[in-house]
Amino acid sequence: MPRGGRRVNAGRKPSSQRGVVIGLDGVRQPAGAALASIDDATQRLAIPPKDLTKGQRRFWETYAPRAIEQRTLIDATVAGFRELCEQWALKDAIAADIHTKGPTTRDAEAQLRTYVKLAQRVDSSLARFKLTGFGKPAETGSGRQAPAANPWAQVAAKK
Numbered sequence: 001m002p003r004g005g006r007r008v009n010a011g012r013k014p015s016s017q018r019g020v021v022i023g024l025d026g027v028r029q030p031a032g033a034a035l036a037s038i039d040d041a042t043q044r045l046a047i048p049p050k051d052l053t054k055g056q057r058r059f060w061e062t063y064a065p066r067a068i069e070q071r072t073l074i075d076a077t078v079a080g081f082r083e084l085c086e087q088w089a090l091k092d093a094i095a096a097d098i099h100t101k102g103p104t105t106r107d108a109e110a111q112l113r114t115y116v117k118l119a120q121r122v123d124s125s126l127a128r129f130k131l132t133g134f135g136k137p138a139e140t141g142s143g144r145q146a147p148a149a150n151p152w153a154q155v156a157a158k159k
Contacts, residue, residue, distance in 0.1 A: 042068045045078070052082075055089035063131055070130040077129070084125040091118040 045068055048060035064081070067073035073081050094115045098108050126132045 045073055045075075048085075049082070052085060053089060055092055056082075056085040059085045059088045063129075066131055067129045072129040072131075080125070081129060084122065084129065087118055087122045087125060091115060091122055094118065 046064050048057045048064070052060060060081075063084075064073055067081060094111050098111050098115065101108050103112065123132065
């Protein structure tokens with residue numbers, strides 16, 4: 001039986017969707033099952049893949065728990081996070097090479113340009129996974145706020 005009136009989908013909705021949670025993968029699950037699958041997924045995603053290099057594994061072990069906490073590292077974004085690990089390790093390797101050769105050689109100038117591009121790319125990838133700070137820090141403290149400054153106070157004081 002169609003529901004609604006003059007508009008499409010207007011009217012009372014069926015109550016069969018109560019207690020159903022749509023998981024991160026878009027599949028409808030009962031409320032308790034969705035939370036259990038999130039816990040299993042977080043444990044699995046916190047472990048770095050075996051084919052990563054040492055520097056990439058170190059980055060994964062450091063930042064994957066933070067990305068999981070932000071809910072930006074899921075099964076669908078593993079490839080992007082893997083690319084971020086590769087960029088980070090390559091940026092560190094170029095920085096170490098520039099440091100050993102010195103920044104004044106001709107080869108170091110080309111590497112420095114590559115390093116700057118990689119640093120920008122890493123920064124944007126970190127932002128994509130919500131691993132960088134945005135805006136002002138959250139206020140910590142339950143004290144009262146200071147009253148707003150009165151821009152007319154100085155004018156009134158001059159009279």
